[in-house]
Amino acid sequence: MNIGKIGAVLGMAVLMTSCVSKKQFDALNTNYNQCITNVGERQREIQDLKGLNSGLASENVLLKGQNDALKSSLDACLSNSGKGSANIDKLIGEINSSNKYIKQLISTNSKNDSLNLALSNKLKRSLDNIADGDVQVKVLKGVVMISLSDNMLYKTGDYNILPAAQDVLGKVAKVINDYDTYSVLIEGNTDNVPLNSTNVPKDNWDLSALRATSMAKVLQTKFGVNPARITAGGRSEYNPKTTNASVSGRTENRRTEIIIMPKLDEFMKLMDIAPVKN
Numbered sequence: 642m643n644i645g646k647i648g649a650v651l652g653m654a655v656l657m658t659s660c661v662s663k664k665q666f667d668a669l670n671t672n673y674n675q676c677i678t679n680v681g682e683r684q685r686e687i688q689d690l691k692g693l694n695s696g697l698a699s700e701n702v703l704l705k706g707q708n709d710a711l712k713s714s715l716d717a718c719l720s721n722s723g724k725g726s727a728n729i730d731k732l733i734g735e736i737n738s739s740n741k742y743i744k745q746l747i748s749t750n751s752k753n754d755s756l757n758l759a760l761s762n763k764l765k766r767s768l769d770n771i772a773d774g775d776v777q778v779k780v781l782k783g784v785v786m787i788s789l790s791d792n793m794l795y796k797t798g799d800y801n802i803l804p805a806a807q808d809v810l811g812k813v814a815k816v817i818n819d820y821d822t823y824s825v826l827i828e829g830n831t832d833n834v835p836l837n838s839t840n841v842p843k844d845n846w847d848l849s850a851l852r853a854t855s856m857a858k859v860l861q862t863k864f865g866v867n868p869a870r871i872t873a874g875g876r877s878e879y880n881p882k883t884t885n886a887s888v889s890g891r892t893e894n895r896r897t898e899i900i901i902m903p904k905l906d907e908f909m910k911l912m913d914i915a916p917v918k919n
Contacts, residue, residue, distance in 0.1 A: 685765070689758055692780070760820055760901060761785050767812045776809065785901035787813060791852070791895040798836060800851035802859050810856070813899060814864030825860075825871045826900040830852035832891035833878040849875030852897050 741872045764778045764787060765911040775793040779786055800852040802810070817825055829849030842848040860866040 682766075686762060689762065689780070693758055699855050724902060760816065760823075763819075764813065764816050767816060768809065771809060784876075784900050787899040787901070789897050789899070790892070791897065794856070795899060796840070798838075798841060798848070800848060801856045802855055807859070807863065810859055811864055814860050814866050817866050817870075817899075817901060819858070820861075820901065821867070821870075822904065823870070823901050824904045825866065826902065827853045827857050827860075827871065827873040828880070828898045828900065829856075829875040830880050830882075830894060830898065831878050832881075832894045833885040834891065845877040846875055849877045851875070854897075856897055896902070 683890055698762050703849065758780060761778055761780050764785070770902050775790045777786075777788040789806075789809070792882045794802055796803065817823070829852035829880065831845040833845075833851050836842060836844050837846060838844070850873075857868070857871045857873040860871065878885070878894070881890075881894045882896070883893050885894060
């Protein structure tokens with residue numbers, strides 16, 4: 642039932658309050674509000690799936706182009722009578738190996754994209770009560786990225802996690818622990834305003850790195866994330882999301898990002914099954 646129909650039903654319920662008890666009316670109103678919430682969640686999932694489908698379509702175009710190039714090479718070989726049948730057999734073998742490899746890549750990539758989408762939706766539901774300006778979750782280039790604002794996490798120029806941010810990190814850590822085959826990369830980012838301090842942190846490089854390691858330690862010691870899965874580092878002011886020319890831009894650039902991604906050794910396994918040319 643769409644929102645318009647739900648509204649019509651609720652409108653009729655209001656008109657009939659003389660015949661319907663307050664308890665029944667409250668039940669209808671509660672049901673209406675729940676339907677509105679469910680529709681909103683479905684619409685967000687639809688948008689995520691559209692983005693996933695667009696990415697797979699682009700990959701399909703690329704793989705089709707590679708396959709067409711191999712077929713063209715085969716046609717050229719067949720038209721050249723100087724090439725022996727041995728060379729033709731070799732080229733056919735390479736095409737078959739490449740096709741098999743392409744299918745494996747597509748299958749693995751589709752599986753990872755589906756897992757990333759599920760992970761992203763789980764994080765969004767868990768962090769639904771946090772302001773969008775403080776927490777952003779998105780799937781980007783095969784990984785799930787959580788961007789946390791420094792206003793929520795730290796005092797100005799400091800790298801110690803504020804107590805108020807512990808609840809947010811606890812929710813993130815729960816999802817990280819549920820997906821225990823994934824690696825976790827933590828990146829600190831600053832704006833371009835220099836610190837020029839004689840104490841630690843002395844500059845934006847220090848600040849971004851210390852903020853990343855501070856978060857890593859909280860995830861490990863307070864929420865039980867396996868430290869062997871974590872990599873922490875600082876990117877200083879050199880990975881801005883937007884311009885530093887405005888106050889709002891600098892605010893957006895000051896952030897710590899948690900990137901959840903398949904482990905590198907899984908990609909190396911794919912490289913091991915790649916077709917080998919003789």
